[in-house]
Amino acid sequence: MVEHIAIIGCGAAGATAAMQARKFDRNVQITLYNSEKYSQYSRCGLPYTISGKVKAFDDLVLMPAENWESLNIYAKLGITVTDIDHSNHELSFGGVGGEGKQEYDALIFATGAKNADPPITGLEKKRVYGLRTLDDAKALAEEAKKSKNAVIIGGGLVGMEAAEAFHERGLHVTVVEFLPHVLLAMVDPDMAQIIEDHCTEHGLTILNNTAAQEIKGKDTPTGVIVKSRESGEISEIPADFVVVATGVRPVTELAEKIGVEIGPTRGIKTDDRMMTNLQDVYAVGDCAENFEYITKTPFTGGLGTIAVRQARVAGINAAGGDAKFPGIVGAKVTKIFDLEIASTGLTEDLAQRFNVPIVKGSIKGSTKPPYYVGGKDLKLKTFFNKETGKLVGGQLVGLEDAAMRLNVLTLGIQQDINAVELFDFENCYAPAVCDTWDPLVQSADAARKRLKL
Amino acid sequence: MVEHIAIIGCGAAGATAAMQARKFDRNVQITLYNSEKYSQYSRCGLPYTISGKVKAFDDLVLMPAENWESLNIYAKLGITVTDIDHSNHELSFGGVGGEGKQEYDALIFATGAKNADPPITGLEKKRVYGLRTLDDAKALAEEAKKSKNAVIIGGGLVGMEAAEAFHERGLHVTVVEFLPHVLLAMVDPDMAQIIEDHCTEHGLTILNNTAAQEIKGKDTPTGVIVKSRESGEISEIPADFVVVATGVRPVTELAEKIGVEIGPTRGIKTDDRMMTNLQDVYAVGDCAENFEYITKTPFTGGLGTIAVRQARVAGINAAGGDAKFPGIVGAKVTKIFDLEIASTGLTEDLAQRFNVPIVKGSIKGSTKPPYYVGGKDLKLKTFFNKETGKLVGGQLVGLEDAAMRLNVLTLGIQQDINAVELFDFENCYAPAVCDTWDPLVQSADAARKRLKL
Numbered sequence: 001m002v003e004h005i006a007i008i009g010c011g012a013a014g015a016t017a018a019m020q021a022r023k024f025d026r027n028v029q030i031t032l033y034n035s036e037k038y039s040q041y042s043r044c045g046l047p048y049t050i051s052g053k054v055k056a057f058d059d060l061v062l063m064p065a066e067n068w069e070s071l072n073i074y075a076k077l078g079i080t081v082t083d084i085d086h087s088n089h090e091l092s093f094g095g096v097g098g099e100g101k102q103e104y105d106a107l108i109f110a111t112g113a114k115n116a117d118p119p120i121t122g123l124e125k126k127r128v129y130g131l132r133t134l135d136d137a138k139a140l141a142e143e144a145k146k147s148k149n150a151v152i153i154g155g156g157l158v159g160m161e162a163a164e165a166f167h168e169r170g171l172h173v174t175v176v177e178f179l180p181h182v183l184l185a186m187v188d189p190d191m192a193q194i195i196e197d198h199c200t201e202h203g204l205t206i207l208n209n210t211a212a213q214e215i216k217g218k219d220t221p222t223g224v225i226v227k228s229r230e231s232g233e234i235s236e237i238p239a240d241f242v243v244v245a246t247g248v249r250p251v252t253e254l255a256e257k258i259g260v261e262i263g264p265t266r267g268i269k270t271d272d273r274m275m276t277n278l279q280d281v282y283a284v285g286d287c288a289e290n291f292e293y294i295t296k297t298p299f300t301g302g303l304g305t306i307a308v309r310q311a312r313v314a315g316i317n318a319a320g321g322d323a324k325f326p327g328i329v330g331a332k333v334t335k336i337f338d339l340e341i342a343s344t345g346l347t348e349d350l351a352q353r354f355n356v357p358i359v360k361g362s363i364k365g366s367t368k369p370p371y372y373v374g375g376k377d378l379k380l381k382t383f384f385n386k387e388t389g390k391l392v393g394g395q396l397v398g399l400e401d402a403a404m405r406l407n408v409l410t411l412g413i414q415q416d417i418n419a420v421e422l423f424d425f426e427n428c429y430a431p432a433v434c435d436t437w438d439p440l441v442q443s444a445d446a447a448r449k450r451l452k453l
Numbered sequence: 454m455v456e457h458i459a460i461i462g463c464g465a466a467g468a469t470a471a472m473q474a475r476k477f478d479r480n481v482q483i484t485l486y487n488s489e490k491y492s493q494y495s496r497c498g499l500p501y502t503i504s505g506k507v508k509a510f511d512d513l514v515l516m517p518a519e520n521w522e523s524l525n526i527y528a529k530l531g532i533t534v535t536d537i538d539h540s541n542h543e544l545s546f547g548g549v550g551g552e553g554k555q556e557y558d559a560l561i562f563a564t565g566a567k568n569a570d571p572p573i574t575g576l577e578k579k580r581v582y583g584l585r586t587l588d589d590a591k592a593l594a595e596e597a598k599k600s601k602n603a604v605i606i607g608g609g610l611v612g613m614e615a616a617e618a619f620h621e622r623g624l625h626v627t628v629v630e631f632l633p634h635v636l637l638a639m640v641d642p643d644m645a646q647i648i649e650d651h652c653t654e655h656g657l658t659i660l661n662n663t664a665a666q667e668i669k670g671k672d673t674p675t676g677v678i679v680k681s682r683e684s685g686e687i688s689e690i691p692a693d694f695v696v697v698a699t700g701v702r703p704v705t706e707l708a709e710k711i712g713v714e715i716g717p718t719r720g721i722k723t724d725d726r727m728m729t730n731l732q733d734v735y736a737v738g739d740c741a742e743n744f745e746y747i748t749k750t751p752f753t754g755g756l757g758t759i760a761v762r763q764a765r766v767a768g769i770n771a772a773g774g775d776a777k778f779p780g781i782v783g784a785k786v787t788k789i790f791d792l793e794i795a796s797t798g799l800t801e802d803l804a805q806r807f808n809v810p811i812v813k814g815s816i817k818g819s820t821k822p823p824y825y826v827g828g829k830d831l832k833l834k835t836f837f838n839k840e841t842g843k844l845v846g847g848q849l850v851g852l853e854d855a856a857m858r859l860n861v862l863t864l865g866i867q868q869d870i871n872a873v874e875l876f877d878f879e880n881c882y883a884p885a886v887c888d889t890w891d892p893l894v895q896s897a898d899a900a901r902k903r904l905k906l
Contacts, residue, residue, distance in 0.1 A: 012889065044883060048884055053825055053826050053884075054824050054826070059823075304882055305882045305889050306879070308890065309879070326877050328879075329879045331879050331881040331882075332881060333881035333882065333883045334886070335886055342881060370512075371512040371515075372506055372507055373508060374506075401854075401857050403881055403887065404858055404860070405857055406881050407857070407860070407861045407880055407881060407891070408864050410880070411864055412864060412868075415864075415865075417868065421867070421868070424867070425864055425867065426781075426782045428758070428784040428785060428786035428795055428863065429757055429786065430785075430787045431495065431497050431498045431507070432506070433786050433787070433793065433856045434786070436757045436761050437761065440860075
């Protein structure tokens with residue numbers, strides 16, 4: 001019987017696991033450990049504290065520290081779990097309030113991920129930042145006040161959202177992306193091109209296919225030396241400060257130490273109950289590896305939606321319940337300079353890596369009927385398994401209603417629909433809202449014909 | 454073998470049937486008859502020609518008359534089918550170009566619906582209109598230029614959209630609704646109340662539970678006599694013109710004449726191939742009765758989305774193919790004074806009428822996370838079958854992202870999902886777009902708990 005659940009990490013994953021365990025069992029003892037001094041806050045909201053779309057840092061705190069007590073949950077904030085003796089089910093911790101030991105019956109790793117620093121000279125300088133913690137955001141909000149030139153290394157979601165934020169604060173912003181396009185973990189190159197054009201029109205400088213080599217300057221940056229991977233040309237971009245957003249890797253050291261298995265994605269391997277190879281030891285969120293929904297390939301989410309859903313499952317199970325996590329579809333979305341960018345399931349690249357032969361339905365449509373003023377262009381792709389006709393992914397880019405349309409595709413993937421079923425989808429229609437055959441349905445029609453379904 | 458397909462009606466249904474028949478068979482002879490002189494135009498777009506959101510009447514014409522020839526389709530516009538001798542597979546027509554007869558092998562009724570005039574004295578006066586044809590809209594656009602007071606009798610979709618349009622043109626507009634609330638064919642009373650409050654704040658006068666009795670005035674209206682159904686009080690509302698939008702009924706006279714069966718909804722009975730009881734005779738769109746998706750109850754769509762989907766099926770089948778129509782979910786949407794109003798599947802009222810016991814998930818949520826500025830209130834309900842847990846309907850009202858969210862529910866109904874599957878839905882999330890647990894998922898969670906699933 002579980003009397004004490006210990007949870008390491010108080011991000012979206014750890015905090016949700018604690019709350020769900022408490023909902024399931026009123027009496028089980030629950031302790032949350034967090035190295036950061038803050039209680040649960042929205043990590044995804046950090047870029048918006050720079051632009052002001054989130055008004056105050058405190059607004060991001062979703063679970064004020066003092067509220068844990070009312071749930072009878074011990075939240076040890078600013079306290080790090082330093083060691084685990086799993087044979088005795090006991091962990092050691094240290095931090096502001098001194099050191100100590102604590103027994104547990106069930107253990108949940110919600111240790112998140114940390115920045116994976118790229119091979120660039122000068123990363124140790126002052127005014128070189130990641131954007132992963134509330135303290136990072138606070139420092140960067142100060143930079144926005146006093147700087148002219150920002151260089152963002154890495155054009156993934158965090159990098160692009162940060163770039164937009166600094167641009168909105170009036171800075172000149174350059175994004176340095178190693179790969180041929182930004183956001184390639186999310187969208188295909190043709191969609192990335194639309195996004196880049198849009199961002200460039202709005203004033204961002206984007207250097208694709210470019211390696212950042214060195215951060216110049218004595219103590220603080222004066223510029224970033226970059227090398228074009230095509231031409232080999234080397235140049236220096238002026239920078240008052242630098243944000244490094246080249247991706248993250250799961251934090252697994254403690255887990256590895258007690259014999260928890262790590263998977264091919266470098267995340268902690270979990271089953272459909274979010275349990276690791278060790279009984280009553282769970283992992284959730286960015287530190288955890290689970291399965292891609294369609295192919296059942298080992299997969300790490302790296303998304304808040306996945307973190308809270310996994311955490312709910314682990315929290316219930318740790319408290320003695322039996323919940324299941326259905327796998328990761330990987331629905332992703334952002335909005336940059338009002339452009340909605342949305343992707344779900346497999347990209348072309350992922351489909352190839354996972355050996356899924358695909359047929360595409362590509363549409364350049366409009367969000368509204370042609371006769372109604374104000375419709376916006378919508379670029380849309382859906383992917384179907386060439387052999388089974390099943391929906392395996394989709395991407396949308398447009399100035400409105402791209403993200404919400406994506407949701408239809410995600411539910412479709414979860415329900416295992418094929419191109420005919422998406423074609424038969426009865427979208428809602430009104431002149432002020434959408435045309436009679438939604439672009440989603442049009443894309444399914446194109447694919448259905450190609451699939452001869 | 455079908456050599457000649459005759460289609461009666463050139464609205465969305467008739468035109469789509471013609472085009473789909475042509476796509477399926479390059480050689481079959483196709484003739485379209487339309488009593489109106491116009492080729493296919495968007496009927497749903499008519500109110501927006503009054504407000505100017507559709508700039509020109511011609512913009513509504515989706516298939517210019519001259520384009521039919523290039524598809525090798527004979528479009529007889531302004532020509533009415535006057536009689537049918539089905540034993541000889543021959544129809545008679547008359548109109549601007551004279552009279553004639555035409556043989557057919559397959560016949561498609563796309564005769565639409567017509568206004569069902571309510572028992573009101575004075576409907577025959579000038580400046581009393583329906584809003585169903587392009588000529589109606591042209592006349593009403595002129596009224597908008599010269600009038601001060603408009604009275605709309607009937608607060609359904611057409612009535613409310615017309616009311617908004619005239620209000621935007623600066624008129625004082627009163628909506629007279631016989632039932633306790635507007636839009637009750639679409640939403641439940643509590644949702645209708647939100648809509649009414651919103652419209653009233655924007656300047657509409659809405660009189661619910663009120664019977665229009667008489668249109669006063671000599672040749673043209675000066676006012677409308679109305680009687681409160683609660684208090685019995687009688688009053689007169691000033692009116693320069695009147696729009697009657699109290700609903701429609703299927704046009705079935707010709708079909709009845711040749712022995713086509715009419716269903717309990719007064720529409721032409723059709724099967725899943727959109728065929729009537731007579732071989733090779735089809736009916737599609739507003740004149741046709743088919744089946745409600747969930748309960749298989751006889752149902753009439755009255756929606757453009759349904760019309761084109763049914764027409765596609767009938768067009769293919771008439772040309773010798775074999776397509777199936779999956780039934781009518783009835784996804785409906787509109788936007789009035791920027792408020793998106795969306796409904797799918799069964800309302801509470803329909804569920805009761807169709808003997809479906811329901812459990813509700815009601816949520817007052819927000820379109821964005823609480824920490825991000827600019828999120829809008831979203832009122833949302835989902836309905837699940839109390840016995841099976843299956844999703845049977847949903848309604849959303851909000852200033853953004855209500856309509857597109859509805860699409861998720863419609864696909865869910867079509868995929869027969871239950872409350873747990875909607876709860877497991879992996880919505881996309883980003884601070885600028887939506888929270889980690891979408892309000893849809895929250896409503897499923899509330900219902901799931903009530904269902905003990």
